[in-house]
Amino acid sequence: MTILLLLLAHFxxxxxxxxxxxxxxxxxxxxxxxxxxxxxxxxxLVFIWGYSYEFQHVFRYFILPLxxxxxxxxxxxxxxxxLVNANKTSNLANLGYFLLDQxxxxxxxLIASILFFQMQAPEMAASLADLDGEARLNLFDTxxxxxxxxxxxxxxxxxxxxxxxxxxxxxxxxxxxALTLRNQMNHTAGTNEPQTENNFTEExxxxxxxxxLRSHGKWIGYIERLLVILLTAIGAYESIAFIIAAxxxxxxxxxxxxxxxxxxxxGTLSSILLGLVLGLVVQKMIL
Numbered sequence: 001m002t003i004l005l006l007l008l009a010h011f012x013x014x015x016x017x018x019x020x021x022x023x024x025x026x027x028x029x030x031x032x033x034x035x036x037x038x039x040x041x042x043x044x045l046v047f048i049w050g051y052s053y054e055f056q057h058v059f060r061y062f063i064l065p066l067x068x069x070x071x072x073x074x075x076x077x078x079x080x081x082x083l084v085n086a087n088k089t090s091n092l093a094n095l096g097y098f099l100l101d102q103x104x105x106x107x108x109x110l111i112a113s114i115l116f117f118q119m120q121a122p123e124m125a126a127s128l129a130d131l132d133g134e135a136r137l138n139l140f141d142t143x144x145x146x147x148x149x150x151x152x153x154x155x156x157x158x159x160x161x162x163x164x165x166x167x168x169x170x171x172x173x174x175x176x177x178a179l180t181l182r183n184q185m186n187h188t189a190g191t192n193e194p195q196t197e198n199n200f201t202e203e204x205x206x207x208x209x210x211x212x213l214r215s216h217g218k219w220i221g222y223i224e225r226l227l228v229i230l231l232t233a234i235g236a237y238e239s240i241a242f243i244i245a246a247x248x249x250x251x252x253x254x255x256x257x258x259x260x261x262x263x264x265x266x267g268t269l270s271s272i273l274l275g276l277v278l279g280l281v282v283q284k285m286i287l
Contacts, residue, residue: 002048002117004144006069006109009040011148014105015155026081034074041069048117065116072108076101095163102156142286149278153229154222157274161221165267220247221267225275232279233286240276244268 013036022029049061080101084094113119137145224243231239247268248255255261 001141001144002052002119003109003113004141004148005044005048006041006113007106008144008148008151009044010037010073010105010109011151011156013037013040014102015151015159026077030074030077030081033077034070037073038066038070042066052117060116065112068112068115069108073105076104076108091163091166095160098159098163137285145285146282149229149282150226153225153275153278157225157271157278158218158221160274161267161270164270165263221271225271225278228272228275229279229282232276233282235283240272244272 013033017036017040018033022033026033045062045066049055049058053061080097084097087093089097224247227243228240231237247264251264255264
């Protein structure tokens with residue numbers, strides 16, 4: 001329960017309570033971001049402190065872990081900001097920074113659980129390995145884990161896919177059509193000069209992507225990964241193909257453009273892969 005609560009508090013503060021504007025201007029909103037972490041981690045620690053230790057030894061079970069988690073979080077975020085600002089990084093490098101940042105935060109939560117809540121690393125590993133045996137999560141821990149999986153499948157996976165495929169190219173977002181030109185040359189009787197009769201036909205097909213439509217695409221990705229998790233957890237792997245087929249039908253005309261097709265395929269496969277991995281976690285640890 002302790003680790004799951006602290007992880008959930010971290011993901012809520014880092015993804016649900018952090019807007020795109022805060023991510024873009026990290027230094028400007030770093031203080032606000034740390035307040036979010038202080039509040040969510042504090043609430044989680046109050047629950048752990050009261051449930052497991054009956055509100056005894058406030059310094060050891062509340063103040064020290066709260067200070068440790070938030071100070072280390074601040075240091076990790078500051079280091080990441082410095083590294084990103086000091087180097088003109090590619091999308092792949094940004095993905096690496098993002099994954100390393102999250103891995104370090106999770107590691108600090110595990111260290112805090114060992115240091116302040118007498119949790120043993122070998123026992124935690126043994127318990128995790130035996131989840132497909134007799135050891136099962138209780139209802140409360142299962143609920144916490146499902147909430148964490150939901151955040152991983154939506155916000156966290158959304159960031160990963162965005163780093164993998166990069167920003168949406170404007171030339172692919174605006175024009176996907178055909179241009180037809182017709183030109184006829186006619187000669188008039190009794191004259192040596194040709195009379196030109198021009199027929200000029202233009203055909204344009206525009207796909208306009210406003211901000212609301214782009215947000216629809218984000219929610220499509222969320223629902224796609226959640227469906228893949230559900231289908232993987234119940235073992236209906238063949239049904240995942242219908243999700244890919246449905247997306248391909250919706251984008252059928254735009255798939256004529258090779259660049260757009262590669263962009264679409266990379267995003268879809270990345271999203272499906274993340275859903276499969278999380279689905280296997282749900283299948284092993286919950287069902």
